[in-house]
Amino acid sequence: MGFRGLSRGDLLVLVALLATAGTVDAAYLTGEWYAAAGASFCDVGSYFSCSRVRESPFSAVGGVPTALIGVIGFGLILAVSTSLFLGRSRIGRMDLNRGLAVLAGIGAVIGLGLSLIEVFVIQAVCLLCAAGFALDLGILGLALAIQRQAATEPQLGGS
Amino acid sequence: MKKCPVCGVSVKVENLEKHVRNQHPRAEIDASELLTETERELVDEAAVTRTAARPSLTKRGKLVIGIAAILLVVVLAVIIVNPFRAGLRPGQVAPDFSVVATDGSGVSLQGLRGKPVLLEFMDVDCPHCVNEAPVLVSLHSSHSTTVNFLSLDVNFIQPDDSVGKIDAFARNYRTNWTYALVDADLVSLYAITATPTIYILNASGVIVQVYTGETSFGTLSSALEQALRG
Numbered sequence: 001m002g003f004r005g006l007s008r009g010d011l012l013v014l015v016a017l018l019a020t021a022g023t024v025d026a027a028y029l030t031g032e033w034y035a036a037a038g039a040s041f042c043d044v045g046s047y048f049s050c051s052r053v054r055e056s057p058f059s060a061v062g063g064v065p066t067a068l069i070g071v072i073g074f075g076l077i078l079a080v081s082t083s084l085f086l087g088r089s090r091i092g093r094m095d096l097n098r099g100l101a102v103l104a105g106i107g108a109v110i111g112l113g114l115s116l117i118e119v120f121v122i123q124a125v126c127l128l129c130a131a132g133f134a135l136d137l138g139i140l141g142l143a144l145a146i147q148r149q150a151a152t153e154p155q156l157g158g159s
Numbered sequence: 160m161k162k163c164p165v166c167g168v169s170v171k172v173e174n175l176e177k178h179v180r181n182q183h184p185r186a187e188i189d190a191s192e193l194l195t196e197t198e199r200e201l202v203d204e205a206a207v208t209r210t211a212a213r214p215s216l217t218k219r220g221k222l223v224i225g226i227a228a229i230l231l232v233v234v235l236a237v238i239i240v241n242p243f244r245a246g247l248r249p250g251q252v253a254p255d256f257s258v259v260a261t262d263g264s265g266v267s268l269q270g271l272r273g274k275p276v277l278l279e280f281m282d283v284d285c286p287h288c289v290n291e292a293p294v295l296v297s298l299h300s301s302h303s304t305t306v307n308f309l310s311l312d313v314n315f316i317q318p319d320d321s322v323g324k325i326d327a328f329a330r331n332y333r334t335n336w337t338y339a340l341v342d343a344d345l346v347s348l349y350a351i352t353a354t355p356t357i358y359i360l361n362a363s364g365v366i367v368q369v370y371t372g373e374t375s376f377g378t379l380s381s382a383l384e385q386a387l388r389g
Contacts, residue, residue: 122316
């Protein structure tokens with residue numbers, strides 16, 4: 001037990017839950033990016049505007065929407081957390097606990113970078129992008145707690 | 160791995176008993192004697208490990224997960240449905256404004272009454288506005304005498320726009336109508352959140368249609384015909 005009385009299983013399900021929400025969030029943004037330009041659902045004003053963020057050159061890297069990278073990242077986190085919950089602690093030589101923390105760390109760093117670009121360069125904030133960053137941070141916190149538990153508790157990991 | 164004493168196929172130690180039972184039901188072999196004591200201990204230990212490796216959920220954890228799931232669904236739904244979305248709707252009178260056109264002349268919306276108006280909020284750096292330009296050029300060539308065209312650059316996308324940049328855009332795309340660079344107040348007044356946003360107004364200044372994003376010639380043409388009918 002750890003992380004305010006939650007078990008490793010609880011933490012893994014929470015990670016999977018956040019990753020599912022992140023996947024949905026990023027998939028919706030990807031759909032919006034591919035759709036013809038239009039006012040985004042999350043436009044509250046000219047500052048809180050997904051549209052302004054989407055129409056900026058930072059919304060895609062080499063023709064690939066940034067949100068699609070989010071779908072892949074959150075999808076990977078979902079797959080790893082599900083595997084861990086199902087009792088699989090390794091894939092080949094890769095420790096999935098560590099893999100989860102690394103993926104969460106990469107996601108949080110990318111999320112932080114994109115958020116800074118939104119605030120200081122585009123000068124507009126996409127609420128769904130901000131939600132994605134918040135999910136990244138949540139997953140990172142949970143992944144670190146899981147890794148700490150894995151380091152302190154005896155490993156009973158399967159294949 | 161261990162060889163099956165009946166067929167000689169290599170089978171995982173933990174699966175050997177099952178293999179013999181299922182594949183060779185008529186074999187006269189006591190399945191319980193297939194494994195040595197050490198092998199059986201290893202198999203039993205592995206089974207316990209496999210079961211124990213799957214983490215369990217606590218009662219408190221289930222509660223936290225349930226609350227988190229509900230919160231996530233609510234937050235995402237609120238953002239997507241967005242009850243705070245602003246904007247003017249068809250049927251409303253378009254708010255009046257005055258701007259300085261790129262040629263230095265003063266233009267007011269009130270002054271354009273008497274003819275329908277195609278009012279475009281755009282940004283010269285917006286790729287969708289670039290895509291829309293030829294559509295508007297076609298519309299302008301067929302409606303230039305009956306409809307007023309006015310494009311307002313809202314400067315959403317960096318780098319900053321200027322009169323020179325807008326003039327260059329107009330020359331480049333042959334958009335021969337009035338352009339102006341507008342400030343945030345007008346953007347707020349019309350609740351512009353994306354470019355291009357096109358308002359079609361009738362001769363009395365009433366909003367007939369609002370389109371956001373790239374809009375086809377046919378759609379805009381129909382809206383202009385609607386506006387021309389009053």
